[in-house]
Amino acid sequence: MTTLASTVDTNADGFAGNRAAMLDKLSELEAEHAKAVAGGGPKYTERHHSRGKLLVRERIELLLDEDAPFLELSPLAAWGSEYQVGASVVTGIGVVEGVECVLVGNDPTVRGGSSNPWTTKKIFRAGEIARKNRLPLINLVESGGADLPSQKEIFVPGGRMFRDLTQLSAAGIPTIALVFGNSTAGGAYVPGMSDHVVMISEQSKVFLGGPPLVKMATGEESDDESLGGAQMHARTSGLADYFAVDELDALRIGRDIVARLNWRKQGTAPKQEVTPPRFDDEELLGIVPAELKMPFDPREVIARVVDGSDFDEFKASYGSSLVTGWASVHGYPVGILANAQGVLFSEESQKATQFIQLANQADTPLLFLHNTTGYMVGASYEQGGIIKHGAMMINAMSNSTVPHISILMGASYGAGHYGMCGRAYEPRFLFAWPSAKSAVMGPQQLAGVLSIVARQSAAAAGKDYSEEDDAAMREAVEAQIEEESLPMFLSGRLYDDGVIDPRDTRTVVGLCLSAIHSAPVEGASGYGVFRM
């Protein structure tokens, strides 16, 4: 064991400035989260309450074990779109009767809980997390179905929702539907495809076609209760396995169902004795420079995240722009890859390749801490085989089968984002700090490249090149790229699982590692051909 030391000077000007900048970003984040929590706003939440119904987050709070943590996923979904932040659904990982479950709850105060394209994306991501980590899935259903004006965006891909449910079931992962209200038309297949279904007296409404549609189709006169009430489904159709007298009763029954699942996690248990980090996590606020051009030592972050600040570094003197080493978080062993100087060279790539293979030999999950501007460019690096070496790293990482968690602390640009297990490489979880930025390259570099290309093309055409227009173009491009590389924008598009407070990193990683160990953790037996 090697205990990390820290050289962070909390009295330094830089620290205070970094901290102030981070706190600003955190308060912006909190304001966006509050929008999601507010749902459809006071008018609709009051109306919902006046019907004797609980809000989706109230339902979730009651479903969860008391005092247990809850990690909400994709809370900023639909940020920057025309839809309400949160995308009218709440998803997350919580503990129910001692079992980690994925919870998906429609927010009926936002346009009746109807699904827009971001809603389905968010639900698909939750389903993927349930499947990969073997977490039972609980749906808290109350949705008006597809948001009709956007049906063209969701009708075709939306079918996956029901396929996902039955495939979870086929994989032995329990699915539970607690039907709080409308679950009609296509939505009827959520209870329809679930293993366990609870319906609530005079509240659940589950039918393929409601009274108007039935009248249109067959001329039959009918009502909600006879078409899809809880009584009918519990006594006649058999679609409801449990009949609840009210919402509390439904939640109680839901918890009882989980308690009876006889659920056993397939991964190894964490170490019992866990020492907290030796350094204050508050200091994480001042470590990342407000200006990402300045590098920072990721060991200062590791020292505030891992158990006992205990970190055994691998190849410390070789490829020093990437820090690799072994540690544990909340008792779970991890291998950590963290960018130290932004740029990845051939040595760093080869070091990462070996380290990833070692982690797979030892069935040890990997934690990627991003602050990279990408792989090194330039003639001597190209001639030195940077592509081959970067490809080796990407090969090892892509074919690694131990679980990966990525945290975007700072920059995550270009192929560096890929090599460090960006979203496309399907890490089990990916979270961003408010200080993170991610794009194909930095805004100034991108604007500069466009400027050079435009200047060359003007020269080739024999035209004059306006320096004024160039400056305006560069400014506009820089602003656009800056905007699109910010975490809230990316989170809105479901490119991460959420933006987190840096001080919560240890908790989030610990919670994810615990969820991950619901499934077996096994290293890869083979890789793609390594180009030497």
Added chain:
Amino acid sequence: MTSNPATVRLERQISCLLVANRGEIARRVLRTCRTLGIATVAVFSDADADAPHVAEADVAVRLPGDTPAETYLRGDTVIEAAVEAGADAVHPGYGFLSESAEFARAVQHAGLTWVGPPPEAIASMGSKTASKRIMAEAGVPLLDVIDADEVSEGDLPVLVKASAGGGGRGMRVVRSLPDLQDRIRSASTEAASAFGDATVFCEPYVESGRHIEVQVMADEHGSVWAVGERECSIQRRHQKVVEEAPSPLVDAGMRERLFDAACTAATAIGYVGAGTVEFLATADGRFFFLEMNTRLQVEHPVTECVTGLDLVALQVRVAEGRRLPDDRPEPHGHAIEVRLYAEDPAAGWQPQSGTLRRLESRDVDAEFAVPANYGIRLDSGVRSGSLVSMHYDPMLAKVVSWAPSREEAARRLARALAGMKIHGLRTNRDLLVRVLGHPAFLSGDTDTAFFDRHGLEALSTPLADADSEALSALAAALAQAADNRCGARVAGGLPSGWRNVVSAPQRKRFTGVSGTHEVTYRLGRSGLVADGHDTASLVLAEPERVVLDVGRVRRTFAVARYGDLVSVDSALGSVELTRCERFPDPSAQTAPGSLLAPMPGTVTRVAVEQGEEVEAGQPLLWMEAMKMEHQVVAPVDGVVGALPAAAGHQVATGAVLAVVRAADSEE
């Protein structure tokens, strides 16, 4: 082994003694036997199979059955037990067979030594009416007996008493003539059930008398000691609650007259052994003979404390035929005893039964013995985990303090009581603490109407006020949260109630005597945020201990959980809370208007029928529990809906007895 010539050989030397009793008095006698080197035999009913006195005796004999009538009152089986277990003596304790001359004779007839007065002395004092005649003849001052049939308006108020009675059972106060026959009947019924003798008599009722009694001790050789007086004026339902020695009322002159009267009384009936002569005294120092208890008293420890005597050891010594010591010790300091009952003073002293989850005190200096140099003595018949049965008296323990002065004894006892951990049953503890701190008590102004005079409602108010109870509920919630985290099967090491997106605080609901406490709290990065507790910050939360800074005051709460029951002890007072279920089971709800059994017991009579119209306050049925009769009355005007109770039914606490549908309800 050769015989030692110096040893006094006694005909009746006791080597193995059977204690024909249960609870604290059985343990008290066992303790002295251990000191004296005498082997012991306990007896136990089925309900007492796990009681401490059974474990503490060398051997124990089962008395089949639960009720006293089947067990501790069965003289024949007790004597059989003594013979079979090889006992050569029987100590009756108090209550049960202790004042049965017939039993005393039977013990002697079986060739066993009776640790008690001669059967003739018991018999002459056993009938209160007969004993009054003897006392009158001996010149002991007393109140007149009024023939029950001749009570007139001018005699009122009168007290109806069971002739064979004691301990307040079978006693009724009558203030108006029309009530007389009813009261006589109910006193008689209670007397028959408690003592097997339905005889009752009347005497003038002294509204605010003081109860003064003299401990006597006599041997077969003519020595009669008046050991000291006790005052036991503070009573509820004619049962003593606070007892002390010496009496604050008694001065040297009065003491001399009291001792003379007591010795005269004992001599008049040829008394041998320990006994107590009870007097009713007035504030001006006059006193009247009430009765003589021919046994050890519950409150004997106060006399032991101030005299340093072991009265049980003296009883054994006298029973063996030996002489009392030459000198009677002079009293020293002041002792106060309180009887800790499992009861709800605010609800008509309703006895409580169930599991006593914990009984603990840090302040006890001695158990069943006099502390070495002042201090707290505890005589308890129960221990943590004991089941307090409906079959017996609900006294849990006697807590005694002995100090140089009365004020010091009262203060020390109040602190010790307040600091006791008593979990699982409602008790009169807070009431006792309030009495001990009451100005009237501290000035020695105690009389039998103490609770009426100073207001039972105020005196029975819990020490912890509503705010303290609310703060205790917060501590209970935080301790529960800590326990939830410690016991979590997954993610137990993560912060309590952690959220990346905060929507609502954690909630826990408790009910206490001051109402329902909805505790909402969040443990965030900036510490504890709890609604209604803005000045509280969390120092430490463990499953059984919570430390809060409230303003600048650091408060520690000890929290214990037993199922839904949460006991919180702190300097603010002890609080018992019931955790409200997060998800009430809809099938376990009771219909509105349901009348539930307040305690386990037997339904003795049902006065109404289903469908009958009833008025608010009208008695519907009667239950007997803990030797007391309880009436269940209609809470509102209405109609008797369901009526599951029937005479003879054994019911558990919370069982639905009847449902009264209010007249103005919709149905």
